[in-house]
Amino acid sequence: MSPLMTLTIVAFLLLADLNNAERVLGAYVFQRHGDRTAKAWPPTKLTGLRYSQEYMTGTFFHDRYISANSSYQIDGISTDIVNLAQVTASAPQDNVIDNSGEGFLQGLYPPIGSISMETLRNGSIIEVPLNGYQLIPLSDVQSGSGSEDNTWLQSTSSCSKAQVSSSDYSNSKSYESLLLTTRGLYQSLEPLVNETFSPSELSYKNAYTIWDLLHVALIHNSTANFPSSTILTDSVMQELLVLANQHEFNLAYNTSDPIRAIAGMTLAGEVLTALNETITSGGKSKLNIQFGAYASFLSYFGLAELSNVNVNFTGIPDYASSMAWELVTDDEGTEIPATSDIRVRFVFHNGTGIEGSTQLQAYALFGQSTVELPWAQFVDGTKKIAIQSQEEWCKACGNSTGICASSSGAGDISPSNSSAGCPSGGGMSLGVAGVIGALVALGVLVGLLILSMMVFGLRFGPKSALAGIHRGSDVSTASVMKTTVV
Numbered sequence: 001m002s003p004l005m006t007l008t009i010v011a012f013l014l015l016a017d018l019n020n021a022e023r024v025l026g027a028y029v030f031q032r033h034g035d036r037t038a039k040a041w042p043p044t045k046l047t048g049l050r051y052s053q054e055y056m057t058g059t060f061f062h063d064r065y066i067s068a069n070s071s072y073q074i075d076g077i078s079t080d081i082v083n084l085a086q087v088t089a090s091a092p093q094d095n096v097i098d099n100s101g102e103g104f105l106q107g108l109y110p111p112i113g114s115i116s117m118e119t120l121r122n123g124s125i126i127e128v129p130l131n132g133y134q135l136i137p138l139s140d141v142q143s144g145s146g147s148e149d150n151t152w153l154q155s156t157s158s159c160s161k162a163q164v165s166s167s168d169y170s171n172s173k174s175y176e177s178l179l180l181t182t183r184g185l186y187q188s189l190e191p192l193v194n195e196t197f198s199p200s201e202l203s204y205k206n207a208y209t210i211w212d213l214l215h216v217a218l219i220h221n222s223t224a225n226f227p228s229s230t231i232l233t234d235s236v237m238q239e240l241l242v243l244a245n246q247h248e249f250n251l252a253y254n255t256s257d258p259i260r261a262i263a264g265m266t267l268a269g270e271v272l273t274a275l276n277e278t279i280t281s282g283g284k285s286k287l288n289i290q291f292g293a294y295a296s297f298l299s300y301f302g303l304a305e306l307s308n309v310n311v312n313f314t315g316i317p318d319y320a321s322s323m324a325w326e327l328v329t330d331d332e333g334t335e336i337p338a339t340s341d342i343r344v345r346f347v348f349h350n351g352t353g354i355e356g357s358t359q360l361q362a363y364a365l366f367g368q369s370t371v372e373l374p375w376a377q378f379v380d381g382t383k384k385i386a387i388q389s390q391e392e393w394c395k396a397c398g399n400s401t402g403i404c405a406s407s408s409g410a411g412d413i414s415p416s417n418s419s420a421g422c423p424s425g426g427g428m429s430l431g432v433a434g435v436i437g438a439l440v441a442l443g444v445l446v447g448l449l450i451l452s453m454m455v456f457g458l459r460f461g462p463k464s465a466l467a468g469i470h471r472g473s474d475v476s477t478a479s480v481m482k483t484t485v486v
């Protein structure tokens with residue numbers, strides 16, 4: 001074959017590939033927090049390592065979804081200055097998770113430098129602090145509040161039946177037998193952890209907290225002499241990890257008792273609602289990011305049948321792990337195509353450091369053989385496992401007080417007009433629980449936010465700035481933003 005011919009064929013293949021280029025229409029990202037202190041010593045705190053892990057992961061997603069030269073850039077997304085109508089971020093109230101979120105968002109939309117300078121009518125030039133730092137409000141999801149200070153994540157779901165179901169695990173045969181067979185192993189750790197755990201606490205019952213304490217110490221504590229210890233060998237650490245994984249997976253998911261996976265059910269509902277919103281709004285909302293704890297990963301893995309197919313999905317994902325659902329199409333237009341032309345791709349990355357060779361990996365959901373599901377099939381599969389409204393949540397959880405008070409009682413109560421509690425508006429949203437969010441911002445950031453609203457508000461005009469704010473209370477995602485702060 002002549003070189004010219006080869007070239008022609010290569011060029012042809014490249015062209016064919018370009019013609020086939022998919023468009024990414026939107027995405028939902030669920031992100032685990034980064035490195036933190038041990039749960040056994042609440043309150044857990046942020047660490048410098050965590051901040052950098054989340055920032056790097058945010059930067060990765062910037063390079064994938066936002067950057068103009070990415071082949072995965074979301075169609076029509078604003079590339080430099082965040083458009084708050086396009087991007088929604090949410091997190092439960094939890095110091096570690098909130099702050100992880102802030103770190104991630106800094107990487108997602110980095111400071112814009114001198115573009116942010118604003119000339120006022122009177123000629124004064126205003127410089128935005130921190131080199132044009134961009135502020136993306138984090139709205140609240142109620143489920144998972146205080147997760148990182150809780151050694152038992154199900155307690156933060158606030159779902160009555162799920163809590164009962166998870167506690168049932170400790171009555172199961174497999175739990176009891178593990179409790180017995182691993183007692184020796186846990187007791188042998190006594191000299192290492194005796195300042196934190198009493199001898200009676202050293203058992204499989206605390207499999208996760210014990211592993212977590214040692215894991216954190218191995219990362220941070222230079223004065224602990226663990227590495228040279230003959231007790232804590234790599235293989236013991238591995239054994240402890242396997243046991244911790246088993247313990248936590250069983251608390252998060254049980255095939256015959258679906259309610260245990262409430263965290264995954266609400267997440268599935270939030271993802272479906274948000275992606276559907278991207279489609280039905282003609283692409284106005286494009287990117288959702290939710291920050292959370294590993295229980296949501298594990299219970300979703302169970303529900304979506306990922307753990308059936310690949311045993312790695314029964315393991316706790318590492319710090320700063322990410323999963324995402326991407327809406328893609330081969331349609332060549334510039335609009336959102338018919339749903340029959342839209343597919344959903346699930347991708348996951350274990351831990352931090354997504355770059356180069358360790359990109360996001362696509363996995364097939366719902367026991368299917370293909371990693372890209374047609375929209376209709378994704379909707380069917382998700383509806384089987386998802387909780388999409390407050391009412392469904394209350395019913396499934398068997399809760400009838402508090403925010404669930406109005407969904408119990410006479411079945412035909414119409415949605416109330418109260419602003420808190422269950423939202424009206426088609427019962428969509430708040431899969432988690434009727435949440436009135438609080439804008440999460442450190443004290444300093446509140447000041448910055450006000451300033452930036454002034455600056456960007458002038459830049460885009462007050463209308464678009466407000467549109468961004470109202471999107472949250474539009475109840476399209478699991479969160480409602482409290483506007484009083486701004």
Ligand SMILES: *[C@@H]1O[C@H](CO)[C@@H](O)[C@H](O)[C@H]1NC(C)=O
Pocket residue numbers: 067069070
């Ligand atoms: C995309 O552009 C940025 C700068 O705008 C550059 O740093 C990066 O390497 C580019 N990525 C690719 C894949 O070309």
Ligand SMILES: *[C@@H]1O[C@H](CO)[C@@H](O)[C@H](O)[C@H]1NC(C)=O
Pocket residue numbers: 120122123124
């Ligand atoms: C211009 O207006 C800003 C905001 O009202 C004010 O802070 C600043 O002092 C004014 N500058 C001059 C030169 O008047």
Ligand SMILES: *[C@@H]1O[C@H](CO)[C@@H](O)[C@H](O)[C@H]1NC(C)=O
Pocket residue numbers: 158159160399400401402403404433
């Ligand atoms: C649901 O019920 C449980 C147990 O009674 C309770 O702890 C939890 O706070 C309730 N959740 C809500 C949202 O009211």
Ligand SMILES: *[C@@H]1O[C@H](CO)[C@@H](O)[C@H](O)[C@H]1NC(C)=O
Pocket residue numbers: 168169172173174250254255256257
């Ligand atoms: C799953 O739930 C069933 C029924 O509640 C129970 O019999 C079984 O032991 C549970 N399995 C695990 C691993 O907890």
Ligand SMILES: *[C@@H]1O[C@H](CO)[C@@H](O)[C@H](O)[C@H]1NC(C)=O
Pocket residue numbers: 190191192194195
């Ligand atoms: C913990 O164990 C070490 C080693 O056996 C011992 O030196 C230390 O005094 C113990 N600390 C407590 C609080 O029991």
Ligand SMILES: *[C@@H]1O[C@H](CO)[C@@H](O)[C@H](O)[C@H]1NC(C)=O
Pocket residue numbers: 192217221222223224225
């Ligand atoms: C580090 O390890 C030492 C020895 O086990 C312990 O006394 C100390 O409290 C640990 N410090 C932290 C911050 O974990």
Ligand SMILES: *[C@@H]1O[C@H](CO)[C@@H](O)[C@H](O)[C@H]1NC(C)=O
Pocket residue numbers: 272273276277280379
């Ligand atoms: C998508 O949103 C539309 C309009 O709100 C609604 O009618 C439809 O039921 C939603 N579909 C799903 C799968 O949630």
Ligand SMILES: *[C@@H]1O[C@H](CO)[C@@H](O)[C@H](O)[C@H]1NC(C)=O
Pocket residue numbers: 310311312
């Ligand atoms: C599970 O993870 C390990 C380590 O990353 C990898 O070597 C193995 O292939 C994975 N197993 C499956 C079934 O993907």
Ligand SMILES: *[C@@H]1O[C@H](CO)[C@@H](O)[C@H](O)[C@H]1NC(C)=O
Pocket residue numbers: 245311312313314315316317318350
């Ligand atoms: C992620 O890595 C952890 C070990 O660090 C492992 O236990 C878990 O199974 C992995 N998860 C997946 C889906 O590969």
Ligand SMILES: *[C@@H]1O[C@H](CO)[C@@H](O)[C@H](O)[C@H]1NC(C)=O
Pocket residue numbers: 416417418
């Ligand atoms: C709406 O709220 C007002 C004031 O709280 C109350 O008086 C009224 O009865 C409510 N209407 C309905 C339909 O709940």
